[in-house]
Amino acid sequence: MKPTLTILIEGYAHPNEDGSYTASPTTSLLRFNGKNYIIDPGCNEKLLLEKMAEYSLKVxxxxxxxxxxxxxxxVLNIRLFPSTPIYDGNMQWDQDKEIFYTDYWLIPEFKLLATPGHAGEQFSLLIDTENLGLACIVQDVFWWEDGKQTxxxxxxxxxxxxxxMSDHAALLESRKKVLESGAKWIIPGHGKLFKNPL
Ligand SMILES: [Zn+2]
Structure with missing residues (x-):
């Protein structure tokens, strides 16, 4: 069996009439060998806990x-998981100790792609999944406000x-890298997963 990828929350983003902004990103659930992994828990606490409950998952x-x-x-919802190990694209924190890694996150099935440009430090995950085939979780390498996805x-x-974005040239390179990764499906930070046109 390969990992299974579930979109727990489809990311959304829109301005409000009062000048505020509403947004929370796509939150993906990867399940593999009896373990459950969350990619970007977002900032909507209630919705995340509701969606996890739909899959009978507790914190x-x-x-x-x-x-x-x-x-x-x-990032904000990591406060719901005080005992869960938190990782970014090249490091795990164990209290004040930084543990570095490259190439993949935790297991070889979760391949890392450095995709800076939207943010200075940003990584995507390229995963051969049981249910979608090769999928790339790119988050804000691609994102849209609600109703504007093209x-x-x-x-x-x-x-x-x-x-x-923080660096247009880097973002463009990261977008090309993702599109040329062989991924069949791309999971954006805000918006619907979409089929890679390449
Ligand atoms: Zn972002």
């Missing part, structure tokens, strides 16, 4: 959490606007 059932980058909307062609995807 203590989560083996580990992966953070793709450090924007708070992707992911039909390579040109549209490369040109997709990102008002929060």
């Amino acid at each position: 203590e059932d989560i083996t580990a959490i992966f953070l793709t980058h450090y924007h708070l909307d992707h 992911s039909n062609t390579v040109e549209e995807l490369l040109a997709s606007k990102d008002p929060f």
